[in-house]
Structure formats: structure tokens, C-alpha cells
Amino acid sequence: MIRSMDKVVALCKRRGFIFQNSEIYGGQNGFWDYGPLGTELKRNVRDAWYHDMVQAHNELLTPAGAPSPFQMVGLESAIIMHPQVWKCSGHYDLFHDMMVDCHECKGRFRQDHLPSTPCPLKPSRTVGQHTSCRLTEPREFNLMFKTILGALGTEDDAAFLRPETAQGIFVNFRNVVDSTRVRLPFGICQVGKSFRNEITPRNFTFRSREFEQMEIEFFCRPDQSRDWYTYWRDRRYNWYLGLGISLDRLILRDHHADELAHYSVGTADIEYAFPFLDAGQYGELEGIAHRGDFDLRSHMEGKLAKNAAGELEVEKLPDGRPKYRGSGKDLSYFDDQTRERFVPHVIEPSAGADRGTLAFLCEAYHEDQQPDDKGELQERVLMKFHPRLAPVKAAVFPLIKKEGMPEQAMAIYGEMRAAGLSCQFDQQAAIGKRYRRQDEIGTPFCITVDGDTAQDKCVTLRDRDTLQQERIPVARIVDEVTMRLKS
RNA sequence: GCGGCUGUGGUGUAGUGGUAACACAUCAGCUUCCCAAGCUUAGGAUGCGGGUUCGAUUCCCGCCAGCCGCUCCA
Numbered sequence: 069m070i071r072s073m074d075k076v077v078a079l080c081k082r083r084g085f086i087f088q089n090s091e092i093y094g095g096q097n098g099f100w101d102y103g104p105l106g107t108e109l110k111r112n113v114r115d116a117w118y119h120d121m122v123q124a125h126n127e128l129l130t131p132a133g134a135p136s137p138f139q140m141v142g143l144e145s146a147i148i149m150h151p152q153v154w155k156c157s158g159h160y161d162l163f164h165d166m167m168v169d170c171h172e173c174k175g176r177f178r179q180d181h182l183p184s185t186p187c188p189l190k191p192s193r194t195v196g197q198h199t200s201c202r203l204t205e206p207r208e209f210n211l212m213f214k215t216i217l218g219a220l221g222t223e224d225d226a227a228f229l230r231p232e233t234a235q236g237i238f239v240n241f242r243n244v245v246d247s248t249r250v251r252l253p254f255g256i257c258q259v260g261k262s263f264r265n266e267i268t269p270r271n272f273t274f275r276s277r278e279f280e281q282m283e284i285e286f287f288c289r290p291d292q293s294r295d296w297y298t299y300w301r302d303r304r305y306n307w308y309l310g311l312g313i314s315l316d317r318l319i320l321r322d323h324h325a326d327e328l329a330h331y332s333v334g335t336a337d338i339e340y341a342f343p344f345l346d347a348g349q350y351g352e353l354e355g356i357a358h359r360g361d362f363d364l365r366s367h368m369e370g371k372l373a374k375n376a377a378g379e380l381e382v383e384k385l386p387d388g389r390p391k392y393r394g395s396g397k398d399l400s401y402f403d404d405q406t407r408e409r410f411v412p413h414v415i416e417p418s419a420g421a422d423r424g425t426l427a428f429l430c431e432a433y434h435e436d437q438q439p440d441d442k443g444e445l446q447e448r449v450l451m452k453f454h455p456r457l458a459p460v461k462a463a464v465f466p467l468i469k470k471e472g473m474p475e476q477a478m479a480i481y482g483e484m485r486a487a488g489l490s491c492q493f494d495q496q497a498a499i500g501k502r503y504r505r506q507d508e509i510g511t512p513f514c515i516t517v518d519g520d521t522a523q524d525k526c527v528t529l530r531d532r533d534t535l536q537q538e539r540i541p542v543a544r545i546v547d548e549v550t551m552r553l554k555s
Numbered sequence: 556g557c558g559g560c561u562g563u564g565g566u567g568u569a570g571u572g573g574u575a576a577c578a579c580a581u582c583a584g585c586u587u588c589c590c591a592a593g594c595u596u597a598g599g600a601u602g603c604g605g606g607u608u609c610g611a612u613u614c615c616c617g618c619c620a621g622c623c624g625c626u627c628c629a
Contacts, residue, residue: 074622082566082580094602094619162629211629231629267556267627275628344622352628441592448591467588496582500590505580507590519588528589535590 073344076433077272079449083509085109085429085459086273098269098277100422105509108459108490110280110425114259116311116456117282117419118142122257133302135295138286139254141244145236147261148227154212155392156366157235159228163211163264213263213277229263234416236260237285238363241399252401252412253288253296259421271344273422274351280421285414289403290361293413294334297358301336304354304417308338308424312454313431317341319350333358338419340427353427354419361411368411370394428457432510438535441500451510452533455553460511462491462549465502467518469495477517480527480545484515487546489553507532513549 080086084103090096102110127139154160213229216222230236237256244256259282269275288296305320323335335357339350362380366372370390373383383391402409432451440446455461464481466473474495481493492511494502499516506514514530516537521527526539529548540548 077621078566084565088620091602091620095621097620159629211627264628268625270622438590441590446591465589469587471588473588498587498590498592500592502591503589504591514590516589530589537589 073272076343076430079433080106080429098266100273100276105459109457110421112457112459113425113428114282114421118257118259120307121284134299135292136253139250141248141250141254141256143237143240143244143256143258144260145233145240145258147230149230149236149239151227152392153235153239154228156371156394157363158371159212159231163231211265213265231264232262233258233260233281233283234285234418237283238367241364242397245401252403253286255284255286257284273426274342276422282419282421284417287412287414290410290413293358293415296415297334300415300417301356304356305338308353311428311457313340313427317431333360342427343430353423354417357416359414359416361413363414364399364411366394368394368397368399428453448504448507450507450532453510455512458510458512459490460492460509461489461553462513462515463506463511464491464493464515465499466495467499467516471519472522473517476521480515480517480542483546487550489549503530513552515545
């Protein structure tokens with residue numbers, strides 16, 4: 069089967085899943101818009117995540133593989149936060165380097181590392197020392213989007229659009245603990261937009277400058293954090309499989325020790341074999357990181373860094389003051405069972421909503437051959453979305469446009485919509501063409517009123533993948549479709 | 556940010572220094588009792604801006620976007 073990225077991209081445009089942002093003005097690199105069907109699809113991805121992680125979670129039971137019962141709650145923090153948040157989180161330094169480029173060797177270097185960076189063309193000297201080096205002036209390299217607060221604001225009022233939703237959770241940790249009766253272990257979940265000035269936006273929506281994250285910060289006792297890390301890693305991996313991602317295209321990859329961020333004890337990526345990658349290559353959908361107590365401590369004490377002994381301590385200026393002061397607020401947790409006070413450790417499953425949506429689109433794309441009305445095989449394009457994710461759940465047709473069939477079909481269509489099912493009504497063109505139209509947007513079920521419906525009060529229910537038809541009583545059709553969507 | 560290639564209706568293609576063709580899709584009507592049927596209609600394109608030229612979609616320059624390779628991906 070051919071699963072080229074070009075075909076997925078063309079279908080996304082043709083059927084209204086994803087459009088280039090500001091297309092009528094020539095487009096805007098790194099930004100994408102979701103059309104009517106893409107909006108439904110992405111909403112279903114988000115809803116499935118929030119439902120499965122938060123709404124359907126029963127804190128009274130111990131899920132399979134979990135060390136204990138736990139609670140899950142939601143949060144929605146603002147995109148713009150106090151600039152100090154990003155200084156203590158480490159983003160400000162990491163996202164705000166002064167860089168110089170060399171026109172000769174085409175290299176890019178951090179200005180503060182120049183004295184110790186060997187020239188790529190003459191490694192015996194450092195960058196800039198060789199006569200042929202042609203360096204640009206140091207330039208600010210802003211990986212965070214900067215904005216100005218206040219109508220009369222100046223550079224002193226600079227703030228940043230968040231590069232991740234996680235920090236909104238950490239800075240609200242105290243608020244959630246104080247207001248909701250949650251007790252360790254528990255998770256705080258958030259879905260929302262984040263912004264990063266990616267150097268090279270590429271590969272359709274995969275690397276965008278505005279993107280949506282679905283993040284969990286799971287707080288637990290330090291001595292249980294490794295078990296929770298394993299639990300969340302496996303649970304999140306299985307979440308994608310349960311929504312139809314195939315086992316041969318999804319991998320769980322544990323990071324090597326040298327790949328880990330400075331604060332992390334362990335990190336795993338859930339990666340998908342996107343069609344735009346070479347065989348054997350995978351793109352990240354979600355990262356599950358063991359972050360220890362780095363984040364809460366940073367927001368208490370100030371930005372942390374590893375000392376010579378490899379321990380985290382507050383990063384100091386030459387004069388001994390903290391480089392970035394923390395909030396000074398106590399973000400520790402008191403366990404009244406064990407009478408212990410400690411800073412919780414954090415497991416962070418951080419998923420990309422747009423990347424997940426793209427993976428579901430790529431996974432759904434299929435071409436097959438099905439016989440037409442003369443029995444000759446014809447090409448068919450179909451999107452095999454999981455029923456939970458399909459943007460349109462069912463379509464309702466009159467077999468032909470007369471003899472009262474449209475009226476009966478309209479009545480059923482009205483019932484479906486009233487039941488909250490996303491569906492379409494179509495009486496345009498031949499029945500086969502209407503089936504194919506629905507196949508191409510991934511509608512799992514088609515309901516057809518025919519000449520017998522008036523007598524036997526039944527309609528046919530046609531399955532997208534098998535093309536099988538079954539007669540179902542009109543009175544039961546909403547329940548029947550609802551039931552099949554859940555299976 | 557660098558280098559290479561590319562840019563024609565919604566999609567996929569054709570073509571030309573004299574303002575554009577085809578297929579599919581879309582719309583309207585007829586027809587049609589179950590898988591892209593047929594007939595008749597309709598709308599719709601040379602990415603943007605300059606330059607050369609009597610005339611540019613075609614040649615040149617700049618920009619924008621996309622693809623590939625670097626770089627980047629905390």
C-alpha cells in the first residue's frame with residue numbers, strides 16, 4: 069500500500085482537515101489551520117485524552133500496573149505568565165542565547181562558547197581566530213516568542229508566550245493542593261497552546277511554531293517515582309495503540325543516559341513512523357520524563373543547576389547571589405499518614421496534540437480496490453479512523469431522491485444530531501458515490517433509507533471497512549450506532 | 556539561518572513570449588432501489604511584487620511558500 073505523505077497532505081487540503089495558515093497571503097511558515105473536519109478530529113483527540121486521563125479515571129480503584137490508586141484533576145493556566153517563571157524553569161537561558169554565524173564555514177555558534185569552540189575548518193584554532201573566518205555580529209536567538217504587556221509597554225514590560233504548558237501546572241501546584249483535597253499521588257492535566265520559534269518548521273504540522281500540548285504532571289513520593297514512571301510510560305504507549313495506531317509503526321524508546329535533560333532521571337519517547345521519515349526512523353509523539361523535584365524546587369529556591377558533585381543546587385552569580393530568585397513559597401507536601409514533609413517528585417507525560425492528530429491521519433490513510441456497480445474493481449481512498457476519533461460518525465442517505473425517502477432520511481438525520489452524533493445528510497448523486505465520499509473522510513457508518521423502509525421500518529447500516537450491510541429497525545438506529553461507536 | 560529543487564482551478568496534471576487544456580472533485584437539473592454509472596448545465600487557476608518586452612504564466616531579479624540536504628529540535 070502506498071502511504072506517501074503527499075497524498076495525506078493533499079487529502080487534508082481537499083477535504084478540509086488542515087490548511088496552510090494565511091494561505092491567501094502566501095502562507096506563514098510554521099503555522100497551520102484546521103478546517104471543519106480537522107477541527108472535529110483534533111477535538112476528538114483532545115477529548116479522548118482528557119476523558120481517558122481525567123474524566124473516566126476512578127481514584128477509588130488501582131488500575132492495572134499502577135502502584136496504588138491516584139487522583140487526576142484538570143487545570144487551564146494562561147499562556148502568558150510572570151517572566152520569572154521562565155527564568156527559574158531554565159527556559160530563559162536555554163531559549164535566549166547570543167549566537168554568531170560564520171559565512172565561511174556556515175557554522176552557528178554560541179557567543180559565550182566561542183573561546184572554547186574549535187573552528188570546523190581549522191580545528192587547531194577556535195572559531196573566529198582563523199583569518200578566513202567571517203563571523204556575523206552576535207545576534208539574539210529567541211526561541212521563546214516575546215511580547216509586550218500593556219498598551220504603552222516598553223522592552224521593560226517584555227513577557228513570553230509559554231513554550232510549554234507544564235510550568236502553568238507547577239506554579240499552581242500549591243493552589244491545587246490547597247483547594248481540591250487531592251492527596252499524593254495525583255496528576256494535574258492541561259491541554260493548551262504553546263509557542264516556540266523553531267529554527268526549521270517542517271514536515272507539515274509536525275514541527276510548528278504554534279502547537280498544542282496535552283500534559284500531565286504527576287506528583288508522587290520520591291521513593292515511588294520510578295514505579296510511577298514505568299506505569300505512565302506503558303500506559304501512555306498503550307493509549308495510542310487503543311486508538312488504532314498500529315504496533316509496527318509505534319515504538320517506545322528509552323533515552324540513553326547522555327540524552328537526558330540535566331534534571332531527568334529517566335525519559336522515554338513514544339515515537340511514530342511518519343511517512344515523511346525514512347524507513348526505520350520515528351518522530352516523537354510524546355515524551356514521558358522523570359523530572360525528579362527539579363521544577364518544584366526551582367520555583368521555591370531559584371533556578372537550579374548541577375554542581376561539581378552532580379547535585380542540584382541554586383545557580384549562583386559570581387557575587388554569590390542566586391542567578392534567578394525563586395518564589396520563596398513553600399511547595400513541599402506534608403503527608404499526614406507518615407508525618408513526613410518532602411518535595412514531591414514528578415513524572416511528566418507530555419503529548420503533542422497536533423502530532424498525535426497527524427499520526428492518526430497518517431495511520432488512517434488507506435487505498436484499496438472495491439467493485440463498482442458493474443463488478444469492476446475501482447480505486448478507493450478511505451480514512452480508517454478509530455470510531456472515537458472519526459470527525460463524522462455517521463451519514464444518512466435516501467437511496468433515491470423520491471418516493472418519500474428523503475423525508476424519512478431527514479427524520480433519522482434529525483434524531484442522530486439531536487442525540488449529539490456528528491453526522492451528515494446527503495442525497496446528492498448515486499448511492500455508491502455517496503458511500504465513497506464518506507469513506508474518504510473516514511465516516512464509520514452510513515445509514516440508507518430504501519424502498520422497503522416505509523413498510524418494514526428498517527434501514528441499512530453500512531460499515532466503512534467491511535462494506536457489510538445490515539438491516540436495523542429505524543427505532544433502534546441511534547442506539548445501534550452509539551453502541552457500535554463504543555466497541 | 557545556509558545550499559539545491561519546485562510553485563498552473565479545490566486536487567492531480569498538460570502547455571505556450573501573443574492571457575491557458577485535461578481528468579477528478581464541487582454546484583444545479585434529469586435519471587438512478589445499494590457501492591465513484593449516464594446525460595445536460597454552472598463556477599473556478601498561472602504564489603506575490605518588480606524588471607526586460609509592443610506583449611510575460613513562460614525570460615531575469617526580489618520576496619513568500621513547499622520539498623530535499625545541512626543546522627536546530629532545550
